[in-house]
Amino acid sequence: MNKQIILKSRPQGKPSLKDFETQEIDTPKKEGILLETKYISVDPYLRGRMRDEKSYIAPFEVGKPLESMIVSEVIDSKIEGFKKGDHVVGMLDWKKQQSHTGKDLRKIDADMAPLSAYLGVLGLTGLTAYLALDKIGNLKKGETLLVSGAAGAVGSVVSQIGKIKGCRVIGIAGSDEKIKHIKQKYGVDAGINYKTTGDINKAIKDACPDGVDVYFDNVGGEILDAALQNINKAARIINCGAISIYNETEVPTGPRPEGILIKKSALMQGFLVRDHVSDYERAITDLAGWLKSGQLHYDETIVEGFEKTPQAFIDIFEGKNMGKMLVKA
Incomplete structure (x- = not known):
C-alpha cells in the first residue's frame, strides 16, 4: 500500500x-x-x-x-x-x-x-545562504561575519561562503560539540555556545572585538537583540529565520531596534529565497564549483x-x- x-x-x-x-x-x-x-x-x-x-x-x-x-x-x-x-x-x-x-x-x-x-547544499538551503549573502550581505574581504545557527543547514553554508570571501567568521551554536565541529570542518574562526554563555551580548563583543559588519540571523529573539548591540556603521543584518519564536503562541516583544539602526546607518532586511528564482542557476553553478574544488563541505x-x-x-x-x-x- x-x-x-x-x-x-x-x-x-x-x-x-x-x-x-x-x-x-x-x-x-x-x-x-x-x-x-x-x-x-x-x-x-x-x-x-x-x-x-x-x-x-x-x-x-x-x-x-x-x-x-x-x-x-x-x-x-x-x-x-x-x-x-x-x-x-x-x-x-x-x-x-x-x-x-x-x-x-x-x-x-x-x-x-x-x-x-x-x-x-545544492538545494534551497545552499541557495538561501548564497543569495541572501549576495543580495543583502554584500560581503567584503576582511569584514566580520556573525552567523547564528552556524551548525545548521543554512548557517553552515553561510559560514563557509564567508571564509571563501575572505571574512572573519564567528559562529553561534548550541553545544560545545557543534562549536568544535564548525571550527574544524567549516573553518569558522571562533564560536559561541549560546546555551552555556551567561551573557550573549558580552560573548559576541568578546568574539568580535572589531564589531559585526554582517549578521546572518537564523534564530531571531534574544540572540538577534544581542547581535544588534554589536554592529558596526553600515552593518547589514539578514533576517533569514526566527526559529526561537516559531512555536510562540503570542507575538513576543523585545528591545526595539530602530535607534541602533539609525545610529549605525544599518540595513536590516528579511530574505525569502523564492523571490530570486532567476538567480538560481548562477548560484548553483558557484556552489557546485566550490563543492567540487573542496572549498565547500x-x-x-x-x-x-x-x-x-x-x-x-x-x-x-x-x-x-x-x-x-x-x-x-
Whole structure:
C-alpha cells in the first residue's frame, strides 16, 4: 500500500506527534509521471505553514498531506522529457508514491552529487545562504561575519561562503560539540555556545572585538537583540529565520531596534529565497564549483523511514540535527 502523512491538527506551541497522522492510501494511477519518494526535506519554516494565517506561502490544510522539497525517482512516465530512472526535485506531497504533471520539477544528476545534496547544499538551503549573502550581505574581504545557527543547514553554508570571501567568521551554536565541529570542518574562526554563555551580548563583543559588519540571523529573539548591540556603521543584518519564536503562541516583544539602526546607518532586511528564482542557476553553478574544488563541505542528519518524517521535523526544534535534516523514505 501507498502511504501519506497528513496534518491532523494545527499545533498549539511546539508541534507534537499527535498533530500528524500516517495513512495508507491507494497506489496512484499511472498517469503523467509516477514518482517514488527518496528523500524528504524537513525545515523550520514548515511550522509557519501549520498556522491558519496569511503568509508568503499558503498554509497547510488540516486533513490533507503536508509538502516540502522532495527528491523522487521517476518509476513511470507518459510525459516527454521524463523517463523511468530519472531523478527529480520539487515541492511535493509527503507521500511514498504520487503522480505528477512534471510542472516545476527539476531533473537532477546523481553523478554530479549525492541525491540528498539537492535538498541541502545544492538545494534551497545552499541557495538561501548564497543569495541572501549576495543580495543583502554584500560581503567584503576582511569584514566580520556573525552567523547564528552556524551548525545548521543554512548557517553552515553561510559560514563557509564567508571564509571563501575572505571574512572573519564567528559562529553561534548550541553545544560545545557543534562549536568544535564548525571550527574544524567549516573553518569558522571562533564560536559561541549560546546555551552555556551567561551573557550573549558580552560573548559576541568578546568574539568580535572589531564589531559585526554582517549578521546572518537564523534564530531571531534574544540572540538577534544581542547581535544588534554589536554592529558596526553600515552593518547589514539578514533576517533569514526566527526559529526561537516559531512555536510562540503570542507575538513576543523585545528591545526595539530602530535607534541602533539609525545610529549605525544599518540595513536590516528579511530574505525569502523564492523571490530570486532567476538567480538560481548562477548560484548553483558557484556552489557546485566550490563543492567540487573542496572549498565547500556539508553535513546531513538522515533519519531512516518515511513514517518518521514528523519526528524528524520536531527534532529540528530541539537542535538534534547537524547540518541538513533529511528523511530517507
